[in-house]
Amino acid sequence: MKNKYTPFFIILLMFAYANLQAQIERVEPPFWWSGMQKSELQLMIYGENIASFQPKTDEIAILEVKKTENPNYLFVTIDTKNVVAQKFNIDFEKNGKVAFSEEYELKERKQNSAQRKGFDSSDMIYLLMPDRFANGNTKNDSQPNVVEKADRTKQGGRHGGDIEGIIEHLDYIESLGATAIWSTPLCEDNDTVYSYHTYAQSDVYKIDPRYGTNEDYKKLASELHQRNMKLIMDYVVNHWGTTHWMMDDLPTYDWIHQFPGYAQTNYRMSTQMDPNASEIDAKMCMDGWFVKSMPDLNQSNPLALNYLIQNAIWWIEYADLDGFRVDTYSYNDKKGIATWTKAVMDEYPNFNIVGEIWLHDQAQIAYWQKDSKIGAIQNYNTYLPSVMDFTLHDAVSSAFYVENPSWDKGMIQVYENFVNDFLYPDINNILVFAENHDTGRVNEIYNDIQDYKLIMTLLATVRGIPQLYYGSEVGMKGNKGKGDGDIRRDFLGGWKEDAQSAFVASDRTGLQNEYFNFTSKIFNWRKKATAIHNGKTTQYLPQDNVYVYFRYNDNQKVMVVINNSKENRTLDLNRFKENLKEAKTGKEIIGGEEISLEKPLNIVGKTSYIIEVL
Known part of the structure; x- marks a missing residue:
């Protein structure tokens, strides 16, 4: 006889099964690849009380299951050595029975992926801020799953620039003589204000929906590669944002540096190589938070460090990247950041990473480059291939003012910068620039196009890798004293409502064309100038x-x-x-x-x- 309660029990069982399936909220990395140099992969599995389950799989070896004080996390290390691309299930058992399963995928790796060639001294890098460059897709300007909405009237607000806008103007960037693009970060930043900055990321496996999708980012790399151009990701190892999803439920108390809670860095990076520095000063530089809205990640925590290493490698492999620019490199835990850098470079030996070392002394900057003899004095090696020439930036920012040169003022400031080239282990692999998204605009510092031409001549012909900041090539200005938003103005013509477009020669003023034509001429010449490379x-x-x-x-x-x-x-x-x-x-x-x-x-x-x- 049919039981009249059977449908109820079936529904109840279905509801229970659905709840068990929903036990896992995240698995990161979300997928991986077969044939990687490092075969051990540590999966971060997150879900309510997930640590009460035991993961098992017949298809692949589980090397370690690590639990933390937070029962909502499991760190499961699997061995991918000699495992072909496939999908497989990880079963989660409780009391000897399978409660639910999670499918995971190892994808086929791109041919010769490990041998990809990074940017080098034959390149010219175009630095842009995506929110301020061009709005190619107006439909993604505001999104329901992130807080801040587009408002071009706010200097520090979201203006709507996106990945599609960059793709639409690649011909323009290429015509300028650029061979690579460095975009400031594109991963999700869900801050309530100032989120266009995107250095306070809330999800490091997801492109911010106001910029587009992960697939859009892959498309950008593909479009660049079709032009023999390169894509450099701005990667942040030092910190996340307070809205990062983990901040509500940290895997471990010491996943971030706690004092407890917040304490600000002293910003004194010289403590990192000072043999006489006090321990507290060195600690507060490395462990203090850059700002209150950016929790400082603890790279001395092995789980956190491995998470960051795998995330970096994931983006290189997924998006087919050609390089990293690493933000606030010298604020990281010294041992941790060296381990992170070496792991990335071991996986991709011909890749390139440039670190932001914002110091004003060549010996202190050179300390951070791979195989530095200065670092070796302290038995320290960062494995970082490239650093930024901030002392040249300092000289450029003042030398061209000087009408009456003296013993140490005028072009001698530029000359003296190169006197110390012997300090660098690889002098050709350093980034040279007159400005970036954090400094004063060169056309604001120098109001005369003739000064701009002198500076561009210098950057195009000295050793190293030149970097140009978007808009300067058409005379864009910006006063840092008025706020960061003023040095990050919208590129004229990047929005359909703009009355004029600086992307188009016929729409530019005579002066804007003079800026552009000079820049384009020397950097296009530079492409084949091997003596410069x-x-x-x-x-x-x-x-x-x-x-x-x-x-x-x-x-x-x-x-x-x-x-x-x-x-x-x-x-x-x-x-x-x-x-x-x-x-x-x-x-x-x-x-x-x-x-x-x-x-x-x-x-x-x-x-x-x-x-x-x-």
């Missing part, structure tokens, strides 16, 4: 505020002349015979004319020459 340097002491240097290799010789004086100058070229030797002529790249090297060289005030010696 990997050549040696000989520099001559500036005289009368005129700075001359040579870049050369076996195939090319380039003479650079920068007249920072407002007065016309005449150079006796006999002074440069050790480099010119018997050369008679040269081709001047900027103006395109042929120049005699057998007679004195006349150069107009506030003018530069890039001369290919023939």
Whole structure:
């Protein structure tokens, strides 16, 4: 006889099964790949009271199951060595019975993925802030699952720029001579205000929906690669945002640095290499929070560090990235950040990572580059391939002001920066720049386009990897004293309602085209200038505020002349015979004319020459 209560019990069982299935809220990484260099993969599994279950699988070896003081987490290490791409189930048992299962996938790895080549000194990097560059998809400007909505009237608000806007203007970026894009972070930032900054991330496996989707980010990389261009991700190891989903339920108390709760960094990065520093000062630099809205991650916690390593590798493999720029690199736990960097570079030996080392002393910056002899004194190696040349930035920010040079003011400031090149283990692999999203705008510091041209000449021809900040190539200004939003203005023409577009030559003013054309000419020339990419340097002491240097290799010789004086100058070229030797002529790249090297060289005030010696 049929039991009239059977449907009720079936519904009850179905409800219980559904609840068991919902036991897992997150598995991170969400998937992985077969054939990785490091075969051990640690899955972070999150769900209510998940630690009361025992994970089992017949398809793959489980090496370790680690529980923490928080029962809502399990860290399950599996061995992927010699395991082909496949989907498999992880069963979760309780009292000897399978309560529920979770499917996991190892994907097929892209061919030669491990050998991908990162950015290098043959590249020019275009730095942009996605929210302020171009709005390609107006439908994603505001999203229901994140708090802050688009409002262009707010300097610090969301303006609507997105990944689609970047893709739409890749032809423009390429025409400028750029070969790589560094975008400030794109992962979700669910702060209530100022979220466009995106350095306070709330989900590090998800692109912010106001920028697009994970697939959109992959598309950006693919579009760049079709142009033989590269994509550099701005990666943050030091901190997350207070709205990161883990902050409501930390895996361990010490997942972040606690004092308990918040304490701010002292920002004194010199304590990290100072042999005389007190322990408390060094600790407060590394462990203190950058700001109150950015909890400081504890890379000395093995679980947290491994989570960050796997997340970084996941993005490289998933999005097909060509490099990282690492924010606040020298604020991290020193041992932890070196372990993170080495793990990434072990997986991708030809990759490149540039760290933000915002210091004002070459020895202190060089300390952080891989194989530094300075770091070796303390038995420390970061394994970090590239660092940022902040001392050159400092010199550029003031040297071109100087009308009456003195012993230590004027172009001598630029010259002296290169005197200390011997400190760096790999001088060609450092990032050179005049400005970025955190500094004053170069066109605000210097109101004259002639100064801009001198600075761009310098960046395009010195050793290292040049980086250009979006908008400067059309004369964009911005006063840091008015707030960060002012140095991160919207690119003119990036929004359909803009009356004018600086993306289009016919819509630019004459002055904007002069900025653009100069920038485009020298950086497009640079693409094939091997003496600039990997050549040696000989520099001559500036005289009368005129700075001359040579870049050369076996195939090319380039003479650079920068007249920072407002007065016309005449150079006796006999002074440069050790480099010119018997050369008679040269081709001047900027103006395109042929120049005699057998007679004195006349150069107009506030003018530069890039001369290919023939």
